[in-house]
Amino acid sequence: MRAAIFIEPGKIILGEKPMPVPGPKDALIRITLTTICGTDIHILKGEYAVKSGLTIGHEPVGVIEQLGSAVEGFEVGQRVIAGAITPSGTSNASLLGFHSQCGCHTPHGWQSMGGWRLGNTIDGAQADYLIVPDAMANLAVIPDGISDEQVLMCPDIMSTGMGGAEAGHIRIGDSVAIFAQGPIGLCATAGARLMGASNIIAIDNITERLDMAKHMGADHVVDFSRTDPVSEVMRLTSGRGVDVAIEALGQQSTFEGALRVLRPGGRLSSLGVYSNDLKIPLDAFAAGLGDHSIVTTLCPGGKERMRRLMEVVASGRFDSKALVTHHFSLDDVETAYDVFAHQRDGVLKVAIKP
Amino acid sequence: MRAAIFIEPGKIILGEKPMPVPGPKDALIRITLTTICGTDIHILKGEYAVKSGLTIGHEPVGVIEQLGSAVEGFEVGQRVIAGAITPSGTSNASLLGFHSQCGCHTPHGWQSMGGWRLGNTIDGAQADYLIVPDAMANLAVIPDGISDEQVLMCPDIMSTGMGGAEAGHIRIGDSVAIFAQGPIGLCATAGARLMGASNIIAIDNITERLDMAKHMGADHVVDFSRTDPVSEVMRLTSGRGVDVAIEALGQQSTFEGALRVLRPGGRLSSLGVYSNDLKIPLDAFAAGLGDHSIVTTLCPGGKERMRRLMEVVASGRFDSKALVTHHFSLDDVETAYDVFAHQRDGVLKVAIKP
Amino acid sequence: MRAAIFIEPGKIILGEKPMPVPGPKDALIRITLTTICGTDIHILKGEYAVKSGLTIGHEPVGVIEQLGSAVEGFEVGQRVIAGAITPSGTSNASLLGFHSQCGCHTPHGWQSMGGWRLGNTIDGAQADYLIVPDAMANLAVIPDGISDEQVLMCPDIMSTGMGGAEAGHIRIGDSVAIFAQGPIGLCATAGARLMGASNIIAIDNITERLDMAKHMGADHVVDFSRTDPVSEVMRLTSGRGVDVAIEALGQQSTFEGALRVLRPGGRLSSLGVYSNDLKIPLDAFAAGLGDHSIVTTLCPGGKERMRRLMEVVASGRFDSKALVTHHFSLDDVETAYDVFAHQRDGVLKVAIKP
Amino acid sequence: MRAAIFIEPGKIILGEKPMPVPGPKDALIRITLTTICGTDIHILKGEYAVKSGLTIGHEPVGVIEQLGSAVEGFEVGQRVIAGAITPSGTSNASLLGFHSQCGCHTPHGWQSMGGWRLGNTIDGAQADYLIVPDAMANLAVIPDGISDEQVLMCPDIMSTGMGGAEAGHIRIGDSVAIFAQGPIGLCATAGARLMGASNIIAIDNITERLDMAKHMGADHVVDFSRTDPVSEVMRLTSGRGVDVAIEALGQQSTFEGALRVLRPGGRLSSLGVYSNDLKIPLDAFAAGLGDHSIVTTLCPGGKERMRRLMEVVASGRFDSKALVTHHFSLDDVETAYDVFAHQRDGVLKVAIKP
CATH class of the missing domain: 3.90.180.10 (Medium-chain alcohol dehydrogenases, catalytic domain)
Known part of the structure; x- marks a missing residue:
């Protein structure tokens, strides 16, 4: 065969x-x-x-x-x-x-x-x-x-992407940011929509993928090649930050961005396959006192x-x-x-x- | 063989x-x-x-x-x-x-x-x-x-009894009442102790079993043939009721007692094998508005x-x-x-x- | 004033x-x-x-x-x-x-x-x-x-109805039945849809309410004056039963129906304000061995x-x-x-x- | 005054x-x-x-x-x-x-x-x-x-230390390692014991603190100045790793040790106040595919x-x-x-x- x-x-x-x-x-x-x-x-x-x-x-x-x-x-x-x-x-x-x-x-x-x-x-x-x-x-x-x-x-x-939304414990009325809109990220966006998030922000730099993100349920899309995604997410959440951030690429920049947009007590759901050690910046992590969660899903x-x-x-x-x-x-x-x-x-x- | x-x-x-x-x-x-x-x-x-x-x-x-x-x-x-x-x-x-x-x-x-x-x-x-x-x-x-x-x-x-404590989602500092202290109830008592309950009340009418309940970790024992268990549990919790009640016999009386001692928002963990239809009294159930949970475990x-x-x-x-x-x-x-x-x-x- | x-x-x-x-x-x-x-x-x-x-x-x-x-x-x-x-x-x-x-x-x-x-x-x-x-x-x-x-x-x-969906712990891919489609039940139906249920069955006997249930996200509606709702829900779930049943009226019939359509391990989320004692039928409750949950929400x-x-x-x-x-x-x-x-x-x- | x-x-x-x-x-x-x-x-x-x-x-x-x-x-x-x-x-x-x-x-x-x-x-x-x-x-x-x-x-x-055990979602029968046995770590050890962990491993380098750890409920103590704590925890868990690791100091070494002893799917509960950026080593994190959780608690x-x-x-x-x-x-x-x-x-x- x-x-x-x-x-x-x-x-x-x-x-x-x-x-x-x-x-x-x-x-x-x-x-x-x-x-x-x-x-x-x-x-x-x-x-x-x-x-x-x-x-x-x-x-x-x-x-x-x-x-x-x-x-x-x-x-x-x-x-x-x-x-x-x-x-x-x-x-x-x-x-x-x-x-x-x-x-x-x-x-x-x-x-x-x-x-x-x-x-x-x-x-x-x-x-x-x-x-x-x-x-x-x-x-x-x-x-x-x-x-x-x-x-x-x-x-x-679909299992991975929606698994990332599920591991984020998304609730009705949550704000959610998804970093990267490849196939996995798009499914995470769809999963956030399925679970009742009311403010879904999808981030990528490819126009077609951002368009598809809207089709999958994003309320807002951010082209990170034009706008700083962290400050844009903070703006779109009135300075509050998101309840759940989903990382869907496997790089330091997306991981760190996801951490920086979390509200105190927020949850970072990581889906990417990383190739290098990760850094957790002290300030983004509130020195370990922010009641943050970081979860990974296979x-x-x-x-x-x-x-x-x-x-x-x-x-x-x-x-x-x-x-x-x-x-x-x-x-x-x-x-x-x-x-x-x-x-x-x-x-x-x-x-x-x- | x-x-x-x-x-x-x-x-x-x-x-x-x-x-x-x-x-x-x-x-x-x-x-x-x-x-x-x-x-x-x-x-x-x-x-x-x-x-x-x-x-x-x-x-x-x-x-x-x-x-x-x-x-x-x-x-x-x-x-x-x-x-x-x-x-x-x-x-x-x-x-x-x-x-x-x-x-x-x-x-x-x-x-x-x-x-x-x-x-x-x-x-x-x-x-x-x-x-x-x-x-x-x-x-x-x-x-x-x-x-x-x-x-x-x-x-x-042990799996059943401790499973009843686990299904009760017992937390550090909880008050817990266990109705009936047969082998299953005794293991539920031990499970409540293992999970960090700080006020464990075991109920039965056989002295040896109540003694064993103390050995398994009960703080208080109530002989229901001598004392009304519902009012005694309320007294032992300063009128507040328990966070979790465990039913370990399979009868209306123990089920109903467990429901009546729950604080608003409390959780009834049922382990017994019942032989008859059960009745949920309207008042004990706060007409369905008490944020109660009833869970069963096999x-x-x-x-x-x-x-x-x-x-x-x-x-x-x-x-x-x-x-x-x-x-x-x-x-x-x-x-x-x-x-x-x-x-x-x-x-x-x-x-x-x- | x-x-x-x-x-x-x-x-x-x-x-x-x-x-x-x-x-x-x-x-x-x-x-x-x-x-x-x-x-x-x-x-x-x-x-x-x-x-x-x-x-x-x-x-x-x-x-x-x-x-x-x-x-x-x-x-x-x-x-x-x-x-x-x-x-x-x-x-x-x-x-x-x-x-x-x-x-x-x-x-x-x-x-x-x-x-x-x-x-x-x-x-x-x-x-x-x-x-x-x-x-x-x-x-x-x-x-x-x-x-x-x-x-x-x-x-x-909306808070109550969606709260019933939330208390049901609805997950992506769940089957959910909602008994009664008054305003609360309709919001519970909408909540089930928001949370990712994939098979939502709404039950009532008023045509306008069943139509509104479809508008709110029901996949199937059952007119209980024409069809036995329990057997119809079992049929619509291929005999499996639902993961979550929501009671939204406060009567024995809806409570009992909700219990009877649950799969083993399923969850009954009760929203109704009851006026009478409730009966839990022994068979529907699997004699207490079905790993069922019953939760109420105010x-x-x-x-x-x-x-x-x-x-x-x-x-x-x-x-x-x-x-x-x-x-x-x-x-x-x-x-x-x-x-x-x-x-x-x-x-x-x-x-x-x- | x-x-x-x-x-x-x-x-x-x-x-x-x-x-x-x-x-x-x-x-x-x-x-x-x-x-x-x-x-x-x-x-x-x-x-x-x-x-x-x-x-x-x-x-x-x-x-x-x-x-x-x-x-x-x-x-x-x-x-x-x-x-x-x-x-x-x-x-x-x-x-x-x-x-x-x-x-x-x-x-x-x-x-x-x-x-x-x-x-x-x-x-x-x-x-x-x-x-x-x-x-x-x-x-x-x-x-x-x-x-x-x-x-x-x-x-x-006590609130912080036990909060770390609670945030670890410790269950009956879990293996738990606690890195550092200052007052917070000792309370985390006591919390692990209260919640039903059956194999509690406390790590420090001060003899008096390790003795106190035993008093607080540790089954095993590891003096990291004499033994590599990661390999010792793996040995004490038959190569399986712990279900929950608690970090109670706020340093890279304790954070990293806690991550390295986790079983796949394990949970790192972090209590320390950090003073520097943290590094997540790629291998310890299974490249993001280990179903790990990292949670912090204030x-x-x-x-x-x-x-x-x-x-x-x-x-x-x-x-x-x-x-x-x-x-x-x-x-x-x-x-x-x-x-x-x-x-x-x-x-x-x-x-x-x-």
Whole structure:
């Protein structure tokens, strides 16, 4: 079968691999649609290390082809998705609710980011077929009448972005600022809207993304290349600051901006993947006396999470398709990587069809 | 092998059963210690229906004898316990954190009390051997240096009782009243103490239980056969009422008492298994305007829960052995039922050794 | 000045009262708009007792006429609202966050419903002028560009209804059923929508109210005079039940229906003012083992709550004006009571202008 | 009257001031006991700026001498304490529950650390008499039978330290590490014990403080001058890390240590007053993907907080007197500062009697 394979930093190719065989708790999925994530670009660039020969991708939409001998409750032929994070459900971390930090099948039970396996520690979704591990915890049946493309954002982007809004504990009437409006940030903006924030301020420097932020529910957009975002957010909140700030890029500037716009007692929800140590400026942190919270979220996974996100899509509350700007066949996956990695042509997310 | 088998209401006998064979996700445990629960007495009396021929019991301590083919992370010979509730970890309910309401292997994923399988829908622990379903989610290794008897309360009584304190969201400085001081109520009292309540009022009518309540951490005890518990709790809280009231019997009188002693905005944590409709008196409920909460808890299970409770026991914070007042061999299980069902001889909990 | 005065059960009249004089912590407000609440009808009917001679009403919109000597931070002439509940902010209950159960100026600090003073224990808002007690905690300035009518629902109906959604802890992707679609229930429906529920089911038997429920965000409406609401909700949730059910009428039937449609582990948020003892059916309550929660909410008050709700109105997320179906002058307040009490002419809420 | 007055960095003297006169919402307290806080040493050293001439101190125990004209619910002669933080109760911040960030009487309502007024923005407690602002929210009556010395830790040290445990959301069975065992850290250790942690690890380099940590409830103590605390905590948690780490010093080393010992999904509760920017190391932060939380807490205040802490003291759960190692008269306050600032003679906390 065909697969997008990581060879070495700078090189992901379309190659051939043997058909995988599911173990007793696995499912074999025929991929019908998948996409490329910003994290995949980190892998491509060598900023996040995976072993050579690994199939990349962690956002699968497909059809059940074969079920492991110990898998109950599903049937061959069902249309399904699985989350980017595929927790075991049975580890100590999972049982305590930290599915993304699931030690999966280690005796220990806890491992940082241990729930992220697809395209990280085992072969991923940018291929003709995919093994979904711990299938009973991870296969989520797509509701009738919902297209593959509509649910393509559920496995990662939507789960992560809305997870950032949820981790911010947004309440009705909150002011919320979201720093960066890439796909994750846009979903965080949509999540803030879904949760009842009444003053949503989205920050980026790309006009198309700011326009999309408005479409996703932002009340105000700030182009940080024209306006200082911290002072603008303070102005838009009458000097009060926001209840919740969401960081969606993974850089010092966005992290620090998010901290500086918080009201005393506010909450910084961080979604970005950082590449460097972070600095917490003493003044922005009120010397540790501001009753601030800083929380980080790794994409929530598991079939119940996917079921809920697909219900949101089905309800029409969230225009998931608006984020898919480009379509490619799996044969053209290398081109897709090129377009996505260089943000050519106003790309937000690409759809890849085997 | 020997097993305590439910035949019909009024009749649980020691019988013979074939050795069970574990499925791929199961573990076979050789039981080294178990006990009888108040719920087993409901089964015995026919108040809770199970099918004839079922092995009773849901509080296993034992040694791993055999592991299913798909079970990883454990070894034959390890000393383990499993909770009374054995969630799959992989159902929708489990993944959302409601392990006790786990639909286990139904496609639907949710089922009221679905996590309770041992001695309810599958054979239980009062036997020489036990199948633990979904072993990876449910086997919890006993720490070195801790005896079987020390952990015997973990699978149900301690998990339920302390779960009632936890569901009450007890905070440092809270006043808490616990209605009924059977084994569950005593563990709720201990839980209130563990969580930082500063004014703990335990209510029962049996002197030995009230004495044990003091041992478990109660500041005050109230014998309801001598004093009206509602007015006494109000007196002991200077007319303010308690922040949290815990119901630990399953009757209208204890439920209503718990509601009547709540301060406005207080929380009633209900643990009892009720046999009849409940009445919420209009005045006690402030006509629905008192910002009250009523929460119910079914015994939390799963291996992480068990690991934590065993850590509490190992820390010396909770004197679990004090609750085990009587010892029997499995051959004498019928006598054990008789003593426990009729609360003879000051019995709190019995230990049964195969 | 003119005031709507309760004389005796069945009799509220427009009478004359002397101009009130504010104490040091009070503010005197010239009322510019107010409304009648369902609770006022309970008072009119004698179902809720207040003393004869009391001015009724607890939903004030007005202008600051005079400030008490100890009041800082406000100016005469500012347009303001105050919540139906006027907590002191300084009682033990308030300081712990239970503002509605504020004992206000009692040494004790806690009193069931103690935060409700306007039109209950002190003169209310259906008058030319109103004393707002503890003005510093309760005056909320109306943002520029927002009309009196737009904020008329904030003091009670919107705060209570959305408070019911909040107390339900609604999450993105939840299914929610709301029993009864009077003004409070409609606001609860709007609140469920604001908080991200993806499957909102509104229940009533009046076509206009069901239509308004759709306008407020319901995905499905159920006319209980034509369809059994419990089985219909179960059907609309594929047999799973709802995550959160909101009771918004105060009767056994709605309370019981709400309980019966809950999934295991679900949450019943009760808003109604009950007139009788409630029954919790054993089966609906899973004998106390369903991990259910039942929570009640009295209208949240205080100036920060009002500020937030006015921000929601200003954001355009909630069409508050749609609920105001009828307009009266204060001189016609007796007619207004007649129309509202008998739900004539499709009335939802009336606006009364002094 | 006598007062400890800040003159300039390095100079706090005992001076004379006129008797203060309470405003309408104030109370005048005759101080019977007070103490010096680490924050006062920051003021003395010029690390935290206050205006010259200010009376220092924010930990008052005393007797009501006079009540402002608008104060209800108290009587002259009552023995009381007030918290170090004296929220108004009526600001937006207070009404939302962020009392320490109370903007008190600003129209805005929010101000970082705005609740801290005593010995910061108004005259403090190290004097013969003290004005307690917003007396109705802040005077807490000492229970009969409890000595001044027993409640001396309530206004700040105990509230802050236990607040750190509370902000850590410690649960039954948690592992908790506390970095630094000064008075605040010791109270955090006691708080962890009160909340049910089963594995409490206290870290410092002073033997007497480590001994006191055991007295306060630590299961293990680590002398960081002899052992690397991070690897030792990992060893004591079998490589799992702690659920909650508490920082109680305000330095990079303790902050970073606390982060490094967290399990994935763990929570860092920060109490220290920092003097420099902080660094979050990329690896310790799992690049932002570890589901970590970092929370800061400023001493919770208000009379309900004080009431609860005094109940804890009265219950005998917390040996508050053990922390008071030295006694001075107000006349010797300069000596007391010298002893406390230089940590002479094993001092933990000093008691100062006017």
